Amino acid sequence: MGSETARGHAGVEVRMEQLSRRYGPVVALNELTLTMAPGELVALLGPSGCGKTTALRLVAGLEEANSGRVVFGGKDVTGLPASKRDVGMVFQAYSLFPHMTALQNVAFGLTLRRKTADERRRRAGEMLELVGLSGFADRYASQLSGGQQQRVALARALAIEPTVLLLDEPLSALDAKVRSRLRDEIRRVQLDVGITTLFVTHDQEEALAIADRVGVMQSGHLEQLGPPTEIYARPATPFVAEFVGLTNRLPGEVKFGMVEVRGTQLPLVQPNVPTGPAIALVRPEAVSLSTDGAMSNGPLVGTVIAVAFLGATSRVTVDLGDLTVIAQMPTSTAASTPAGTRVRLDLRNDPVLIAREEKASGDA
């Protein structure tokens, strides 16, 4: 529907340079540096308290950084308050003004910019159509579902043709079904408009599904930044490996630059891990089951105790006596090893990460 220029300028580069924010003794954000290419959607992913929302709010101008710069397309906006930064923001909840209709909400930014009534109506109508809510212009927030409210919020943010689009966990307050549908909507709109977007979430599935690049954060700094496939398949740190997707923690021993896990030698991702006992992080997809060959009590022989059907794939839980291992495979393959089957585990020869400390694995 129209070219990019009809809907706003093409994306702008957004740079965060050494952004830091402290609250008293607590360091919420520790020298974050991140460059977003024009039109790119970057997702900041991490558990609560990791600093992702702080980073977003610093970019928005809703909070002031203790140090560092925020640059939009070459222009330093660090000193500017939110109202002068030309950003579009979607909040997690209570986004809409309850006393205004959807149309009035969307047109609000235009009202502030003193556009004529005709212009406001036209543009707001365009935006509502963009998010698929043309017929809902006269509804109030209380008459809209959660998903619809967020779509109106998105339309409102985009109506003013902002430089950057910022989304603060926009889907977290919604039902699961609505969530997956709406996240694809958001991505579609974002690509259509071509706006540089920062998307904050604690849901790794969300981040991996829609982002061009994902930045995994913990305790105020960026652990890894890269395309979703890379984050998933080649986690750079144990935190990333455990936060994104499932991981098996297998005790083993590091020697001669490899880690030996229950009889199998596996290469290492990080070459300079100290020798000695360690916990290897193995993805479920890297574990396969075989029912032939030596079934005697080897270190990798155990019994299937559960099979979780997830649709195209299935997750098989195997009890090795002193340890439980999860394997993930196509459902057809899993069918041959129902609960109770005696199996032997094969670990694929992928490089593995070593967990840093003996802590409980954090789940996404």
Next chain:
Amino acid sequence: MNRSRRLKLRIFRIVVLLLMGAFFLLPIGAMLEFSTRGNSVISPRTLDAWVLIAQTPGLVKGIVTSLQLAVITSLGMLVLLLPTMVWVRLRLPQISRIVEFICLLPLTVPAIALVVGLKPLYIWININVTPSVLALSFAYLILVLPYSYRSLDAGLAAIDLKTLSEAARSLGAGWITVMWRIVIPNMPSAILNAGLLSVALVLGEYTVASLLNFQNLQVEVAYVGLTNAPTSTAVAVGALVLAFVLLMVLTLVGGRLQQQNYIPGQRA
């Protein structure tokens, strides 16, 4: 929020709170001052007026009477209102609006107007039921309805009454047990709140009591004030401070109780 706005807000708050604080504390302080004046302008402060409280039989009687009334009214209110509200919530949700309307009705009838209608009624009660001043609690119960209702309603809304009562009943509990062991323990702050509001209202009530020719605390205070202002003032400020302390205690205790009753999974 950026720094300059935070600063402006802080200045605003300090100014407002100081000015308001002065405005409100001044009369209270004046009451204390007035009640501790000596016989002439230059004589030292004295607690004579306060001591006189215990020696003025009317005042003592008034205090006792009002305390009794407060207790009776609060308990009566709880016994009458809480089961009704629970019952309506669980069994007759259709009439909940009617009940709500009735409970808020006393707000629309000024006490002074109501008393005109209560007079003949109380003449009858005086003769046929009891001439005791405690009959006032009948009327007081009506007066406290709106505040107690609102408090209890909020408390009932916060607990999942339906589920809890059904669980208890399925385990064999009778209605009394449900009320006593399930409902009441799970809304302590609401009940406390309703009770304390009732107490405050009863202790401060003057209109109905005086026009029905009963002697409660406030009536006595006004009467004594005609002849012995300092002592009356002492009682007044004492009661005010007491009520304030009670409410403060309620907020502290209520907060603590609320935490104890946190039901996992029922996060806001």
Next chain:
Amino acid sequence: MPFFAYVGLFLLLPTAIVVVGSLTAPGGGFSLTNFAGINKPYMVKAFSLSLSVSAVSAVAGAFFGAVLAYAVVTGNPRGLLRRSIMSASGVLAQFGGVALAFAFIATISPVGFVTVFLKDHGIDIYTNGVWLYDAPGITLIYVYFQIPLMVLVFLPALDGIRPQWREATESLGGNTWHYWRYVAGPLLAPAFLGCTLLLFANAFSAYATIAALLTNGGVYVPLQIQALLTSETEQSQPGLAQALAVAMILIVVIVMTLYTLLQRRTTRWLR
């Protein structure tokens, strides 16, 4: 249900007595003559005085109460300040005119603390006569309990204002003025108006303060009722007290209905 029986007896019955009484002529039978008693000059004066004092104290109390509520709500929700102000407001709003009357006697009566203090410094606040017992004084005393009442009833509305609305306004390019003009103002207007009405009804119904203060009676509607109920002249105008009571009830009912309508909108937006 015992509840309804009780309420019927002690609320509806007296109200009915009042209403019926007001409509009953001296000799029996339906009549509106009792209401004619309201038309006398001193009664009209009583009504206009009651209404004006209520209105002024309501508006003043609403304004200052809203400001104070705002100062409270912007602080720590669980802090000591908020809790003590809420408790104090609860006490002062509810507690009772008698104590308040004494408080102001102690403060600014001719022998009051402030009066004496100012006199020692050369300022006589009563140069034009003692106004404590006139409308200005009564209004001032009423404001003293109107402000806490406003804090109690208006604060929940302020609580309902979400920080996201402020931030959304900012991110869309609005400043503080825009925020109040387009967002917070319109959102709070119904609540503010409604609470002002509540304050008005509260002042209009108040009795204890003026009864304790104006021991010789005064030209206010509640005191007129008192006079009728306590004097022997009742015999000659039996229905007048009822008529006055009905008039009061009507006024309050109208105000409270408006209040409820406004409240509905407020809770829809600001829950």
